[in-house]
Amino acid sequence: MVAKAFETDITLIGGGMAGMTAAIGLADHGFTVTLVDQAPKGDLTAVSYDGRSSALAYASCQLLDAIGVWPHMAPYAQPILEIRVSDGPSLMHLHFDHETLGDGPLGHMVENRHTRLALFARMAELRNIQFLAPEHVSLIERSKTGAKVTLNSGKTIQSKLVIGADGKNSIVRAHACIPVSTIPYAQHGIVCSIEHEFSHCGIAHERFLPSGPFAILPLTGNRSSLVWTEKSHLVETIMGLPDRAFTAEIARRTGDFLGDIKVIGGRWAYPLSLQYAARYTDDCLALIGDAAHSIHPISGQGLNLGIKDIAALIEVLAEARRVGLDIGNSSVLERYGQWRTTDNASVYAITDIFNRLFSNDITPVKIARDLGMAGINKITPLKNFFMAHARGTVGELPKLLRGEKVGP
Numbered sequence: 001m002v003a004k005a006f007e008t009d010i011t012l013i014g015g016g017m018a019g020m021t022a023a024i025g026l027a028d029h030g031f032t033v034t035l036v037d038q039a040p041k042g043d044l045t046a047v048s049y050d051g052r053s054s055a056l057a058y059a060s061c062q063l064l065d066a067i068g069v070w071p072h073m074a075p076y077a078q079p080i081l082e083i084r085v086s087d088g089p090s091l092m093h094l095h096f097d098h099e100t101l102g103d104g105p106l107g108h109m110v111e112n113r114h115t116r117l118a119l120f121a122r123m124a125e126l127r128n129i130q131f132l133a134p135e136h137v138s139l140i141e142r143s144k145t146g147a148k149v150t151l152n153s154g155k156t157i158q159s160k161l162v163i164g165a166d167g168k169n170s171i172v173r174a175h176a177c178i179p180v181s182t183i184p185y186a187q188h189g190i191v192c193s194i195e196h197e198f199s200h201c202g203i204a205h206e207r208f209l210p211s212g213p214f215a216i217l218p219l220t221g222n223r224s225s226l227v228w229t230e231k232s233h234l235v236e237t238i239m240g241l242p243d244r245a246f247t248a249e250i251a252r253r254t255g256d257f258l259g260d261i262k263v264i265g266g267r268w269a270y271p272l273s274l275q276y277a278a279r280y281t282d283d284c285l286a287l288i289g290d291a292a293h294s295i296h297p298i299s300g301q302g303l304n305l306g307i308k309d310i311a312a313l314i315e316v317l318a319e320a321r322r323v324g325l326d327i328g329n330s331s332v333l334e335r336y337g338q339w340r341t342t343d344n345a346s347v348y349a350i351t352d353i354f355n356r357l358f359s360n361d362i363t364p365v366k367i368a369r370d371l372g373m374a375g376i377n378k379i380t381p382l383k384n385f386f387m388a389h390a391r392g393t394v395g396e397l398p399k400l401l402r403g404e405k406v407g408p
């Protein structure tokens with residue numbers, strides 16, 4: 001039997017949250033998309049697959065709404081009304097309140113599983129997305145005018161552009177010989193959810209402890225998602241603690257402001273590093289999401305950066321098509337690359353510095369950061385700048401992040 005050959009505008013490798021969002025956004029703007037993932041579709045939404053929840057910036061939610069995903073996830077989204085940042089037991093803290101900007105919440109917390117389910121639900125409404133999974137890529141061949149992707153099953157996909165959304169260990173990036181810089185942190189992010197007696201009031205807490213940041217992030221109902229950054233060599237022991245001892249360790253870090261707490265569901269641990277590609281494009285090829293950059297979760301910006309990539313790429317491709325340019329053309333793609341590398345680089349730098357500055361207990365550093373926090377709290381324009389960052393509204397924003405579709 002001869003395996004099927006597909007012709008499509010865009011081949012997207014990687015059906016994670018970035019890949020699926022990109023597929024939907026592109027299909028919603030009239031492109032035909034073939035999406036390929038190595039995992040079976042059912043695995044991608046299984047409870048055990050991903051225990052994380054994501055803080056989605058206000059601008060990311062605008063994009064998800066503009067491309068029709070948000071209505072599928074809105075019932076599971078908890079608005080983030082305030083962010084409180086504290087340095088261990090120090091009384092000094094930073095406080096960001098959405099009311100200061102007076103324009104909706106700072107963002108929303110959504111369990112990744114619900115985001116994935118919403119993405120699948122939206123994909124089912126679009127006819128111009130073909131999702132092939134489980135499938136492995138065996139060969140990528142590119143010229144200046146197009147690309148052919150061959151899958152292990154023998155299927156071939158001919159397209160004008162290949163997008164790599166295949167995560168940190170991207171084979172698309174490796175295929176294009178794009179160099180990548182990696183800075184390991186010797187830290188893991190331990191993730192779990194808790195149920196608690198008292199309401200979180202929509203407040204996200206970030207506590208800086210000597211081993212790294214500890215985040216308590218509000219979910220719908222009396223539930224919160226925790227991201228506990230810990231030194232990697234301790235993680236195996238912590239992950240192996242009996243439930244009671246694990247809950248006691250969590251309670252020691254959260255304090256008593258939520259009343260009685262109970263860990264619900266599983267525990268997950270993710271190795272943390274800063275990783276970024278030297279460039280995001282090549283002939284008929286572009287990288288988005290973690291395939292292009294993966295950062296420390298300290299500021300909850302990783303996926304948000306991926307969503308910004310998607311918004312910029314869709315805008316660049318839609319404009320190229322409008323003026324009759326080839327969407328795989330290197331000068332078209334370079335505009336995307338330049339737009340995003342500049343913006344992303346500042347976020348890599350800020351998250352890296354913050355993690356290093358706050359993941360230690362050295363007294364002079366501690367005094368300096370407490371004074372810094374007190375200073376930011378008092379200087380309104382600086383505080384508003386940080387809040388605008390949290391909302392994802394800094395820099396040259398693509399239309400979709402303002403909730404507007406790109407015209408034909």
Ligand SMILES: Cc1cc2nc3c(=O)[nH]c(=O)nc-3n(C[C@H](O)[C@H](O)[C@H](O)COP(=O)(O)OP(=O)(O)OC[C@H]3O[C@@H](n4cnc5c(N)ncnc54)[C@H](O)[C@@H]3O)c2cc1C
Pocket residue numbers: 013014015016017018019036037038039052053054055056135136137165166167168169170171189190191227270288289290291297299300301302303304305306
């Ligand atoms: C503890 C933690 C907390 C976080 N919290 C936040 C947060 O609050 N807010 C936020 O914005 N970000 C957060 N992030 C970051 C965010 O989770 C990631 O940036 C995001 O999940 C990356 O999505 P992605 O689709 O680019 O990559 P991935 O999720 O890695 O998806 C890649 C996909 O590609 C597929 N794939 C891989 N290789 C192949 C191949 N060869 N062929 C076919 N398919 C392939 C995989 O199966 C997978 O489905 C957090 C990260 C961590 C570790």
